Amino acid sequence: MAAHAVTPLTICRLRRGVPLHHSRRLLAVAAAAPEAPAPTPAASQSPPSPVPPRKVYFPKRGETVELTCEALAFKGKGVCKVAGSTFVLLCDGALPGERLVARVSRLRRGAFAEAAKLRTLEPHHDAVEAPCPLAADCGGCKTQSLAYAAQIRHKHLQVRDLLVNFGKFDPKRLESSEPDAILKPIVPCDEILRYRNKMEFSFGTKRWVQKELKDKDEEVEVKQETNETDGYALGLHAPGFFDKVLHVQKCFLQSEPADKVLAVVQETWMDPAIGLTPYDVHKHVGFLKHLMIRTGRNFSTETPEVMVNFVTSCYKPDLLMPLVDKITKIPEVVSVINNVNSSVGNTSVGEQEYTLYGKPNITEMLRGLTFQISANSFFQTNTKQADVLYRLIEDSAGLKGDGSEIVLDLFCGTGTIGLTLARRAKHVYGYEVVPEAIADARKNAKLNGINNATFVQGDLNKINESFGKEFPRPDIIISDPNRPGMHMKLIKWLLEVKAPRIVYVSCNPATCARDLDYLCHGVEEKDLRGCYELKSVIPVDMFPHTPHIECKLSMYSENERTRLWHEYHDENLDLILFIEGYTNDFLMIEEPLYLLSQHREVTGQLI
Ligand SMILES: C[S@@+](CC[C@H](N)C(=O)[O-])C[C@H]1O[C@@H](n2cnc3c(N)ncnc32)[C@H](O)[C@@H]1O
Numbered sequence: 001m002a003a004h005a006v007t008p009l010t011i012c013r014l015r016r017g018v019p020l021h022h023s024r025r026l027l028a029v030a031a032a033a034p035e036a037p038a039p040t041p042a043a044s045q046s047p048p049s050p051v052p053p054r055k056v057y058f059p060k061r062g063e064t065v066e067l068t069c070e071a072l073a074f075k076g077k078g079v080c081k082v083a084g085s086t087f088v089l090l091c092d093g094a095l096p097g098e099r100l101v102a103r104v105s106r107l108r109r110g111a112f113a114e115a116a117k118l119r120t121l122e123p124h125h126d127a128v129e130a131p132c133p134l135a136a137d138c139g140g141c142k143t144q145s146l147a148y149a150a151q152i153r154h155k156h157l158q159v160r161d162l163l164v165n166f167g168k169f170d171p172k173r174l175e176s177s178e179p180d181a182i183l184k185p186i187v188p189c190d191e192i193l194r195y196r197n198k199m200e201f202s203f204g205t206k207r208w209v210q211k212e213l214k215d216k217d218e219e220v221e222v223k224q225e226t227n228e229t230d231g232y233a234l235g236l237h238a239p240g241f242f243d244k245v246l247h248v249q250k251c252f253l254q255s256e257p258a259d260k261v262l263a264v265v266q267e268t269w270m271d272p273a274i275g276l277t278p279y280d281v282h283k284h285v286g287f288l289k290h291l292m293i294r295t296g297r298n299f300s301t302e303t304p305e306v307m308v309n310f311v312t313s314c315y316k317p318d319l320l321m322p323l324v325d326k327i328t329k330i331p332e333v334v335s336v337i338n339n340v341n342s343s344v345g346n347t348s349v350g351e352q353e354y355t356l357y358g359k360p361n362i363t364e365m366l367r368g369l370t371f372q373i374s375a376n377s378f379f380q381t382n383t384k385q386a387d388v389l390y391r392l393i394e395d396s397a398g399l400k401g402d403g404s405e406i407v408l409d410l411f412c413g414t415g416t417i418g419l420t421l422a423r424r425a426k427h428v429y430g431y432e433v434v435p436e437a438i439a440d441a442r443k444n445a446k447l448n449g450i451n452n453a454t455f456v457q458g459d460l461n462k463i464n465e466s467f468g469k470e471f472p473r474p475d476i477i478i479s480d481p482n483r484p485g486m487h488m489k490l491i492k493w494l495l496e497v498k499a500p501r502i503v504y505v506s507c508n509p510a511t512c513a514r515d516l517d518y519l520c521h522g523v524e525e526k527d528l529r530g531c532y533e534l535k536s537v538i539p540v541d542m543f544p545h546t547p548h549i550e551c552k553l554s555m556y557s558e559n560e561r562t563r564l565w566h567e568y569h570d571e572n573l574d575l576i577l578f579i580e581g582y583t584n585d586f587l588m589i590e591e592p593l594y595l596l597s598q599h600r601e602v603t604g605q606l607i
Pocket residue numbers: 378379380410411412413414415416417431432433434437458459460461462480481482507
C-alpha cells in the first residue's frame with residue numbers, strides 16, 4: 001500500500017524544527033520582539049503601504065503610560081501595549097481587555113518592559129466581583145476578578161503559545177479539529193474556592209496596608225505603592241516583599257475548618273497577656289514564624305481532619321499552650337505540631353519537630369489509596385483536582401494491567417503517582433531528592449499493602465552513566481519535575497533510553513515546552529537527536545484564581561509509535577481497506593491514527 005511509505009518516523013522528521021540556542025530561547029520568555037527602528041527617509045519615499053504604519057515606541061523608566069492589556073503571561077502578569085505599538089509591557093494586576101494607566105518600572109534589555117499598575121480606565125472583559133476583599137492586594141489570587149471561564153481560556157492560550165514559540169510545535173497540528181489534535185481543552189476545576197488542602201501564613205512585625213496615593217500628574221486617587229504601619233500581622237506576604245505581611249482574617253482558598261483555626265489564632269495570638277511575639281526577619285528576634293494549616297480526611301470516616309503546625313524560632317511549648325488549648329476545641333483539629341527553626345532563614349521546615357497535641361500525621365485519600373501526611377511532606381495541594389489529574393495520568397500510562405510492565409516515576413515525591421500505577425504494573429521505581437519524601441513514599445506503600453514499588457533517594461540533576469543500571473528498562477516513564485523542569489543530563493538519558501511512553505506532568509508550561517522541544521526535536525548544539533513524538537497535551541486547572549498552570553502530556557517513542565501503528569493496522573486491516581475503498585484515497589499515516597483514537601473512544605480500550 002502506498003501509505004506504507006509514510007512511516008511515523010518520517011512524519012516526525014518532517015515536523016522537526018531547528019532548535020533555538022537555549023539562551024536565545026530564555027530571552028524570548030515573556031517578550032515580544034522589539035519594534036523595528038524608525039523608517040529611514042529612503043524608506044518613507046517608497047509607495048504608501050495599505051497597512052497603517054506602527055507607532056515606534058520605546059518606554060522610559062518612570063514614565064506614566066496608558067496601556068491596553070491583551071493577554072496573560074507567565075506568573076499572571078498582563079501583556080500590555082501602548083495603542084498602535086507592538087512593544088510589550090508586562091504589568092502585574094492587569095487583566096485582558098483592561099485599559100489602564102501604569103508607570104514603567106523596569107526595562108528588560110530593550111526587549112520588553114515591566115510596568116506597575118496605577119489605575120483602571122476601563123475594566124477588563126469578563127469582569128466579576130472578587131469574592132475576597134483582599135484579592136486586589138494579596139499576591140495569592142491574582143485573577144479573582146476575572147470570570148472563571150476567562151481564566152481558563154487564558155491559561156489554555158498560554159499553554160498553546162508556549163508550545164508554539166518554545167516547543168516549536170506546529171499550531172495547526174496542536175489545534176486541529178480532528179480528535180487526534182494534540183492540545184486538548186483545559187480541564188476546569190469543579191470547586192473554584194476552598195480547594196487548597198494546605199495554607200502557610202507568616203507572622204510579621206510590620207502590618208502591610210495598601211495606601212491610596214494621589215497621582216501627582218493627574219490629580220486622581222490611585223493605588224500606587226504600599227506602606228508599612230506598626231502593628232503585628234499574621235497573613236500572606238505582600239507581593240514581592242519577604243518582610244511585609246498582609247493581615248488575613250479568612251482565606252477563601254482553604255477549607256472551612258482551616259478558616260476556623262485561622263480565626264481562633266487571630267483572636268488570641270496578639271493578646272499581650274500571652275506574651276507571644278512575631279519573628280522579626282531583619283533583627284532576627286521574636287518567636288512565631290509561620291502558621292501552617294493542612295486539611296486531610298480520616299481514612300475510615302472520610303471526615304475532614306486538620307493539622308496545625310506552628311513554626312517557631314525556639315522550643316518554648318508553654319508559650320504556645322494558650323493557642324493550643326483554644327484551637328483544639330475545634331472538632332476537626334486532630335494534630336498540633338511545632339517545628340522549631342532557629343536559623344535566620346524563613347522556611348517552615350524545622351530542625352526539630354514536636355507533637356503538641358494528637359497525632360503526628362493526618363491522612364488523605366487519592367485514587368482509592370490512603371496517604372499519610374506529615375507537617376512537611378509534599379502532597380498535591382488540591383486533592384480533588386489531583387484525583388482528576390492522576391486519572392488522566394493513568395489513562396496516558398496505558399498500562400496493560402497484566403502486571404508485565406515496568407514504571408519509572410521520576411520526581412516521585414511521596415510516591416503518590418507511582419503507587420496509583422503499581423496496582424497494574426510489574427514494578428514501580430521512584431526517584432526523588434528529598435529523603436523525607438522517600439521515607440513517606442515507603443510508608444505509603446506499606447500502608448496500602450503495595451510491595452512492588454522501590455523508592456530511591458537521588459538527585460536527578462546529577463545522574464551519571466550508572467543511572468538506569470539499577471532498574472530494568474522502563475516501559476512507561478512518569479516525569480513530574482518542579483518548576484525548573486528537567487536537567488539536560490536527564491533529557492540526554494531519556495533520549496538514550498527511548499522509553500516507549502513518557503507521561504510528563506508539569507507545573508510550568510514554559511520549561512515543559514523547552515523540554516518537549518529537546519525530547520521531540522533534539523538538541524542541535526549537543527548533537528542530540530529527538531526521538532519522541534508528542535501525542536497529547538491536557539492542561540488541567542489545579543489552582544483557580546492564580547496564574548499556575550498544570551499540564552499532563554504524553555509522548556511516544558518513534559519505535560512505540562511504529563509498533564502501535566502496525567499493531568493497529570494488522571488488527572484492523574479490513575476496516576482500513578474498507579475506508580480506503582470508500583474514500584477512494586490511500587490512507588496516510590494520520591488516518592489510521594484517527595481511527596485508532598475513534599476506536600479508543602468507542603470501545604474505551606487503551607491500546
Ligand atoms: C512537582 S513535585 C512532584 C511530586 C510527586 N510526583 C507528586 O505528584 O506528588 C516535584 C518533586 O521533585 C522533587 N525534586 C526536585 N528536584 C529534584 C531533583 N533534582 N532530583 C530529584 N527530585 C527532585 C521535589 O522534591 C518534589 O518532590
